[in-house]
Amino acid sequence: MRERRFMQVDVFSSSAFKGNPLAVVVDGEGLSDAQMQAFARWTNLSETTFLLPTTQPGADYRLRIFTPSNELPFAGHPTLGTCHAWLQSGGKPQREGIVIQECAKGLVPIRVDYSNAAAPLAFAAPSSTRKPFTEEQLAAVLAAMGLQRDEIVDCALLDNGPLFWALLLRDPDRVMELVPDSSALYAIRAEVGFAAKYAPQNDALIGRSSREARAFERSAADDASDIEVRVFFNATTTAVEDPITGSFNASFAQWMIDAGHIEAPYVAAQGTCIDRDGRVHVSRDAQGQVWIGGASHTLIQGKVTL
Known part of the structure; x- marks a missing residue:
């Protein structure tokens, strides 16, 4: 020693x-x-x-x-x-x-x-592979997360070393409310990340939730976020929420941009529910390479x- x-x-x-x-x-x-x-x-x-x-x-x-x-x-x-x-x-x-x-x-x-x-x-x-999955497998993940199928805009199974289920939700408030069933998540050995975009800046405020309204009111500061992200691991029978997950944000960004769900550059917030203030800065260069900063x-x- x-x-x-x-x-x-x-x-x-x-x-x-x-x-x-x-x-x-x-x-x-x-x-x-x-x-x-x-x-x-x-x-x-x-x-x-x-x-x-x-x-x-x-x-x-x-x-x-x-x-x-x-x-x-x-x-x-x-x-x-x-x-x-x-x-x-x-x-x-x-x-x-x-x-x-x-x-x-x-x-x-x-x-x-x-x-x-x-x-x-x-x-x-790094390069990320999108793995095939069945509706039955997805249903088990949604059940473990307490989600209904119609709450999901899109989903993918992403592999860039770690393997993550990626779920894009319709509502940012719903992202913040979710509490996974730890036993169910552990039983299916799933690592799950989910996110929702804030409303576009040019939408009307009427009828928006307080979280969405804050999205409109944010300043143009460098760390103003465009999307809210949460990630859960199943290492034990108690699901662990990760403060900020660079690997998930990397493969998630590649998928989201390629699928047309979001444009780069954007900023992802993560860790809000566990008193962290994570900011992941995503950009894409002229050659199509995604950068995570x-x-x-x-x-x-x-x-x-x-």
Whole structure:
């Protein structure tokens, strides 16, 4: 065991302590799989990452991502948070303005633009596959979430490493009200993300809910949100709501934009129901690449004996 640089980073919020926390072991070289998993279990955060020397040409750093129970090939807030930690620890990218991250999913480009305070870092959303599903499978998911079929505008089963059910609802207020049946969600082993868009700015206010009305009254601030997102995991018989989920927002954005449900750029809010203030900034470049950005803050910095 030896001392290793360690950071804890808050990701996807402009307000410290309102985002998604991430543990980063900056000097991860020499640790075994079992040691990494044990430390991730001990931190008890949704993800813990380990920075390692690269194995692929062109990569600036390599990371491995662990939940308390298993390793992930890719995840969104660990990607932004680890890049933030690497840069804060003195990392220098080979190309100005672009960091190339190596992970089990492959090489992931991350744009660096500190002039954009709301989203100084943004990762290129990795390819996402849309999996086939049956109406019977969908019915089980809807039942677990307490939803009726006619409340759903569209749905998809999305895979960009993690596998998510994605449900687009008609009403933002309904998104905020939902309480899943934890046992039912666990029984079908489903990770579910759902969202609804705020009403268009040019619609009439008459008859709109208070949440929709606030959508019209929002200022033009960088973190004003266009869509409300919630994500539930089924790791135990008690469903866990994720504060902000970069991987879901990445595959969800690709699907929503391709299906014509929303145009980029847009801002997704997440974590509202659990007292977080997540903001995920989604853009799409001229080549069609979707980028997922947000703010990060270093809240703990020191050494860990590992």
